[in-house]
Amino acid sequence: MSFREFLKQLLSVYFIIVTLILIAVALFGMVAAPEQPLYPQDLLMPPVVAALTLLPTFVMYSKKELTVKQTLFRRGLQCALIEGIVLLLVSPECAPQIDPLVFRVIVGGCVLAVYGLSLLLMWLSAYRESLSLTEDLHKLQAKEE
Amino acid sequence: MLIRVTRVEPPALETVEICCYRISEEVQEIAAFVKSRQGQLSGVLEGRQYEIAVGDIEYIESVENRSYLYTKKQVYESSYRLYELEKMLREKHFLRISKSMLLNLMKVQAIRPSLNSRFTAVLYSGEQVVISRKYAPGLRKALKGGT
Numbered sequence: 392m393s394f395r396e397f398l399k400q401l402l403s404v405y406f407i408i409v410t411l412i413l414i415a416v417a418l419f420g421m422v423a424a425p426e427q428p429l430y431p432q433d434l435l436m437p438p439v440v441a442a443l444t445l446l447p448t449f450v451m452y453s454k455k456e457l458t459v460k461q462t463l464f465r466r467g468l469q470c471a472l473i474e475g476i477v478l479l480l481v482s483p484e485c486a487p488q489i490d491p492l493v494f495r496v497i498v499g500g501c502v503l504a505v506y507g508l509s510l511l512l513m514w515l516s517a518y519r520e521s522l523s524l525t526e527d528l529h530k531l532q533a534k535e536e
Numbered sequence: 537m538l539i540r541v542t543r544v545e546p547p548a549l550e551t552v553e554i555c556c557y558r559i560s561e562e563v564q565e566i567a568a569f570v571k572s573r574q575g576q577l578s579g580v581l582e583g584r585q586y587e588i589a590v591g592d593i594e595y596i597e598s599v600e601n602r603s604y605l606y607t608k609k610q611v612y613e614s615s616y617r618l619y620e621l622e623k624m625l626r627e628k629h630f631l632r633i634s635k636s637m638l639l640n641l642m643k644v645q646a647i648r649p650s651l652n653s654r655f656t657a658v659l660y661s662g663e664q665v666v667i668s669r670k671y672a673p674g675l676r677k678a679l680k681g682g683t
Contacts, residue, residue: 456652456654456668456669456670457652458652459650459651459652461652462651462652462653463651514649517649517653517655518648518649520649521646521647521648521649521655524647524655524675524676524679525646525647527679527680528641528644528646528647528679531629531641531679532641532642535629535642
């Protein structure tokens with residue numbers, strides 16, 4: 392894959408992550424701090440965090456196609472780097488009523504859930520495409536027989 | 537080489553005859569092309585040459601510049617390079633799915649997504665082969681628009 396193609400792919404992932412962060416913030420806010428006011432500048436947080444958390448995605452770039460083992464290893468590394476970045480960015484001070492350790496565990500869990508969900512969405516998209524390809528394949532085979 | 541095409545009427549057999557001074561590589565190539573058009577390919581197994589029906593080949597793999605024809609039961613060695621076989625078998629629904637492999641689409645039961653952003657082709661024989669990401673657009677094109 393060329394670097395340009397890689398960047399294009401990254402852009403679509405970026406928008407998925409922004410959406411999922413918004414959902415996670417809304418759910419987390421409703422449960423943990425429903426009284427906390429939300430200011431307009433707070434809305435800048437998801438796109439900025441998404442951009443920063445996409446930086447570790449560069450570990451997935453390779454000119455040669457990765458094997459399943461290499462992919463799993465790099466995915467793990469990417470997830471750990473994202474966790475690190477998010478935990479550095481999101482301070483426990485923004486929710487003083489929660490114990491800092493519990494706060495970090497919750498944030499870490501949310502990041503893991505968002506990461507897992509984005510992978511699931513990408514896999515579902517590939518799965519849908521594979522079903523469509525299989526259908527076309529069977530049509531071709533029926534036509535030739 | 538002089539090329540002469542003569543019309544015949546049934547019951548005369550349609551024949552391709554090559555008259556040559558010696559059986560050169562070029563002559564063998566022409567003969568193989570004619571065979572492949574008729575749905576046959578030559579393959580070597582344990583020193584013996586066999587004629588294999590193209591429809592029986594599941595996929596063709598190139599290993600260290602040698603091409604191997606995989607059928608359900610046997611693996612035959614072909615004297616042709618992968619790119620030559622690709623050209624010969626284009627109209628027989630053989631498609632390049634990786635740098636070293638041609639897949640017979642007629643032998644594929646299903647296409648599945650793989651963890652590393654690639655696709656896997658599951659053959660009717662149960663065997664699975666990986667479709668490289670680079671060649672996936674070619675597969676889409678072949679299935680949507682015909683080879």
